[in-house]
Amino acid sequence: MAKKKGIVHINHKRCKVCGICVHICPVQNYIINQNKLKDLGKCIACLQCERFCPDMALIIDTKDDKKTPTG
Amino acid sequence: MTKELTYLNYLKQDRLPHQWCPGCGNGIVLKLACQAMEKLNFLKTGTVMVSGIGCSGRSAGFFDLDSVHTAHGRALPVAEGIKLANEKLNVMVISGDGDLFGIGGNHLLHASRRNTDITIICISNAIYGMTGGQCSPTTELSSRTLTTPRGNVDTPINVQALITAHNCFYARSTTYHLNHALKCITEALQHKGLSFVEIKSQCITNDGRRRGFKNSYEMLMSYKDTYKINNNSSVLEHDEIGIIK
Numbered sequence: 001m002a003k004k005k006g007i008v009h010i011n012h013k014r015c016k017v018c019g020i021c022v023h024i025c026p027v028q029n030y031i032i033n034q035n036k037l038k039d040l041g042k043c044i045a046c047l048q049c050e051r052f053c054p055d056m057a058l059i060i061d062t063k064d065d066k067k068t069p070t071g
Numbered sequence: 072m073t074k075e076l077t078y079l080n081y082l083k084q085d086r087l088p089h090q091w092c093p094g095c096g097n098g099i100v101l102k103l104a105c106q107a108m109e110k111l112n113f114l115k116t117g118t119v120m121v122s123g124i125g126c127s128g129r130s131a132g133f134f135d136l137d138s139v140h141t142a143h144g145r146a147l148p149v150a151e152g153i154k155l156a157n158e159k160l161n162v163m164v165i166s167g168d169g170d171l172f173g174i175g176g177n178h179l180l181h182a183s184r185r186n187t188d189i190t191i192i193c194i195s196n197a198i199y200g201m202t203g204g205q206c207s208p209t210t211e212l213s214s215r216t217l218t219t220p221r222g223n224v225d226t227p228i229n230v231q232a233l234i235t236a237h238n239c240f241y242a243r244s245t246t247y248h249l250n251h252a253l254k255c256i257t258e259a260l261q262h263k264g265l266s267f268v269e270i271k272s273q274c275i276t277n278d279g280r281r282r283g284f285k286n287s288y289e290m291l292m293s294y295k296d297t298y299k300i301n302n303n304s305s306v307l308e309h310d311e312i313g314i315i316k
Contacts, residue, residue, distance in 0.1 A: 009073055013088065014087055014088040015088075016088065016092075016093035016094075017093060018093035018094035018095075018286075018287055019093075019094070019286055019287075019288060020094060020286075020287060020288050020291070022288075023286070023288040024288065024291075050076075051102075051249055052099065052249070052291075053098075054091070054094065054095055054096065054097070054098030054099050054102075055087070055088055055089070055098055056076070056079060056082075056087060056098065056102065057088075059073060059074055059075075059076060060074070061073060061074050062074075
């Protein structure tokens, strides 16, 4: 099964660091460091954070491994 | 290339970020309303947004539609007037529980009696959030607020009985159940006649911290534990969410 991967775009002008995405992420992709949200590049593109974000600050680009050439 | 969230075109994006507190549920409801409008292909020129006073009353200003920010509690008479003046318009009301049940309770009673074709989305956070967290008509029994530090002694208002007494559309959902809430709003927009969607929302700043929640995520999860989806009954219990037509 091809693993889905996502690229996280955080809009820091809109983000208020409420922490909903930090807790709701199933792979612990986000941390809050010095009052700023950071992602660790482990995103599996489940889009939970994008749907629950109250500030419209997160956009996840889905990248499928099937479409990218291997080797 | 970055993906674009097309439903955000219904909002004035240069006005974002909005002024609500971190973790407030109003932003989620704002997104849900946009998604429902995009699903039904609403035109920007044929939709009017009306709101009352309060935290959620600020939401009308964020929509890139014709919008009215009315006096306290008087969102429903204004919405009815707009609908009667031009029947082709889709009229939506977004307001809070203090505005709709507390100050404008009488207008809700008579709006449901007249059964005008408007859609009401009520963001119910069980508190007067903007003024500091006083006890509101929808505050649960024995819930601690600013004005009831030993627990609320009055039973909350039964909105479901009030609306369904006149055979209007009533739906209840929460900010945790996103798909269910989206379905509620979409069906309410399609319904002919007055349709009322009550969305339970979290207020961490003035309500949650007095009730012992640490962050808004815990409040979201409390909705997951408390409310069960019920689609077949004609009467909803206090811990059930669903749609009554």
